[in-house]
Amino acid sequence: MASGVLALRRDAAGIAVAAALAALILGTLAAVAWQARGLSALQSWDWRAVWFTIWQAALSAALSAGLAVPVARAFARRRFPGRALLVTLLGAPFILPVIVAIMGLIAVFGRTGAINEALRAVGIGEFSVYGWQGVVLAHVFFNLPLSIRLILQGWQSIPVERFRLADSLGFGPADTARHLEWPMLRGVLPGIWLAVFLVCLTSFTVALALGGGPAATTVELAIYQAFRFDFDLGRAAALGLVQIALSLGALVLSRRMATAVAFGTGLDLAHGPVGPRGWRRAMDAVAILAAALFLLCPIGAVILQGLPRIPDLPTEVWAATLRSICMALISASIAAALCLALALTIAKTSNGWLEAAGMLPLVASPLVLGTGLFIMLRAHVAIDDLALPVTALINAVMALPFGLRALIPAARSLRADYGRLADSLNMTGLARLRLLTLPRLAAPLGFSTGLAAALAMGDLGVIALFATDQPTLPLKLYQLMNSYRMTDASACAVLLMSISFALFWLFDRGGRLA
Structure with missing residues (x-):
C-alpha cells in the first residue's frame, strides 16, 4: 500500500499535466458546444x-x-x-x-x-x-x-x-x-x-x-469573422463544432x-x-x-x-518584437515543463490514457480553443487582458504533441537504461532531475523547446481573435500588409523569420551541447 502511494506521488506531476490538459481541451470544447446549441445558427x-x-x-x-x-x-x-x-x-x-x-x-x-x-x-x-x-x-x-x-x-x-x-x-x-x-x-x-x-x-x-x-x-476564417466582426458567438461556436467534427473524422480515418x-x-x-x-x-x-x-x-x-530596410522600422514594430519574444519564451517554457513531466510519466507507466491526453490538442484548432476560453472567461476578465496570456497558453498546448513525439522515445530509453540503477540508489526528486534526467534528455528537450518557441513566435492564430493595441510581431506584420506598407512589412518579415530561426537554433543547439 505504501509503495503504491509512493509511486502515485512520483507520477503526480505527469498525471496532473494530463488532467489539466483534458480539463482545458474538453472544457473549452464543452463551452463551445454549449454556446452553439446545435447547428441552427x-x-x-x-x-x-x-x-x-x-x-x-x-x-x-x-x-x-x-x-x-x-x-x-x-x-x-x-x-x-x-x-x-x-x-x-x-x-x-x-x-x-x-x-x-x-x-x-x-x-x-x-x-x-x-x-x-x-x-x-x-x-x-x-x-x-x-x-x-x-x-x-x-x-x-x-x-x-x-x-x-x-x-x-x-x-x-x-x-x-x-x-x-x-x-x-x-x-x-x-x-x-x-x-x-x-x-x-x-x-x-x-x-x-x-x-x-x-x-x-x-x-x-x-x-x-x-x-x-x-x-x-x-471554416477557421468563418469562425474569425463571426467572432471578430459580427461578434456572433453562437455562430462562431457552431462553426467550431463543425471544425472539431472534421478534425476528428480525419484522425479516425488516418488510423483506419x-x-x-x-x-x-x-x-x-x-x-x-x-x-x-x-x-x-x-x-x-x-x-x-x-x-x-x-x-x-x-x-x-x-x-x-526586407533585410536592408530593418534599421528603418518604426518604433511600434520593435515594441511588438519584444512582446513576441517574451510571449514565445514563456510559451516554450510552459510547453517544455508540461512535455517533460508527461513524457517521464508515460515512459514509467506505459499508460495509454496519459499518452492520449498529450495528443488531445490535435482534436481542436487554436482558434476553436481561443473561442472556448473567451466564452468561459468573458464574464470575469476584460478581452484586452486575455490576449497575450491565452495566446501563450494555447501555443504551449498546441506544441505538446510535437514535443512528446521527440521526448517519449528518449524517456523510455532513459528508463530502460538507468531507471533501475537510479531506483536502487534512491535517487529521486530534484537530484534525479538534475543529475540524470536533464543531462540525458537535453537534446530532445532542447529540440522540442526550440520548436515550441519558433511556432509561438510566428503564430497569427489566437492573437488575431483578441487583436488589441498590443499586437505581437506577426499581427503587426499582417497590419502592415493590410495598410499596403509593403516596405515595412518586408523588413518586419525578415526580422520575424530571423528571430524564429534563432530561437529554434539556440534551444536545439543548447540541448545538444548540454
Whole structure:
C-alpha cells in the first residue's frame, strides 16, 4: 500500500499535466458546444465554407503528396555534394512563420512578382495569388517538404539488399518500381495524404491573408469573422463544432488507413540504391532543382527585399518584437515543463490514457480553443487582458504533441537504461532531475523547446481573435500588409523569420551541447 502511494506521488506531476490538459481541451470544447446549441445558427454561406475547407484540403494534400514522390525518389537514389544540407533546408518551411512565407509567395507569385513578369513577357494571362489558388499554393508550399521527408523515409526503409537483388535479377526501372517502390508508396501515401489534409483543415493564417470572399473562406476564417466582426458567438461556436467534427473524422480515418509495409531487415548499409542513368538522371535533377527553387525562392525574395530596410522600422514594430519574444519564451517554457513531466510519466507507466491526453490538442484548432476560453472567461476578465496570456497558453498546448513525439522515445530509453540503477540508489526528486534526467534528455528537450518557441513566435492564430493595441510581431506584420506598407512589412518579415530561426537554433543547439 505504501509503495503504491509512493509511486502515485512520483507520477503526480505527469498525471496532473494530463488532467489539466483534458480539463482545458474538453472544457473549452464543452463551452463551445454549449454556446452553439446545435447547428441552427449556421447559414448557407457557412456551409459553403465547410465545403471549400474540405475541397481545398483534399486538393492541397493530393498535390503535396503527388509532387513529393518524384522529388523523394530523386533524393533517395542520387548522391551529390550538398545533398544533406539541401534536405535540411527543405525542412525550413515547417518552422517558418506562416505570414512570412505568405510574404515570400506574394513577392514571387504576386502581381509584380517574377512569375507574372515572365507570364506577361510571353503573352500569357496573369496568375492571381489571391483566392482558392493562392490558398492551395501556400498549403503546397508548407506541406511539400513534410511529404518529401516522409516519403524519403519510406524509400530508406527498403533495405539496400532488395535493390541489389533486383539488379542481379535484371530488373529494369519499371520492374523495380512495380515490385519495390510502388508497394512502399501504397503503404505510406495514404497516411501522408491524411496528415496534410488534417493540417490544411485547421489552417487559418493562409486563408486570412490569401483567401476571403464567398468563394475562398475556410471554416477557421468563418469562425474569425463571426467572432471578430459580427461578434456572433453562437455562430462562431457552431462553426467550431463543425471544425472539431472534421478534425476528428480525419484522425479516425488516418488510423483506419494506416498500413505497415514489411520488406524485412537488411545489413543497414549506408548507401542507398543507384539510380538509372540517361534521361531518368536528368529528370531526377529537374525534380530536385524545381523543388528547391519553389521552396527557397520565396524565402530568398523576402530576405532581399526586407533585410536592408530593418534599421528603418518604426518604433511600434520593435515594441511588438519584444512582446513576441517574451510571449514565445514563456510559451516554450510552459510547453517544455508540461512535455517533460508527461513524457517521464508515460515512459514509467506505459499508460495509454496519459499518452492520449498529450495528443488531445490535435482534436481542436487554436482558434476553436481561443473561442472556448473567451466564452468561459468573458464574464470575469476584460478581452484586452486575455490576449497575450491565452495566446501563450494555447501555443504551449498546441506544441505538446510535437514535443512528446521527440521526448517519449528518449524517456523510455532513459528508463530502460538507468531507471533501475537510479531506483536502487534512491535517487529521486530534484537530484534525479538534475543529475540524470536533464543531462540525458537535453537534446530532445532542447529540440522540442526550440520548436515550441519558433511556432509561438510566428503564430497569427489566437492573437488575431483578441487583436488589441498590443499586437505581437506577426499581427503587426499582417497590419502592415493590410495598410499596403509593403516596405515595412518586408523588413518586419525578415526580422520575424530571423528571430524564429534563432530561437529554434539556440534551444536545439543548447540541448545538444548540454
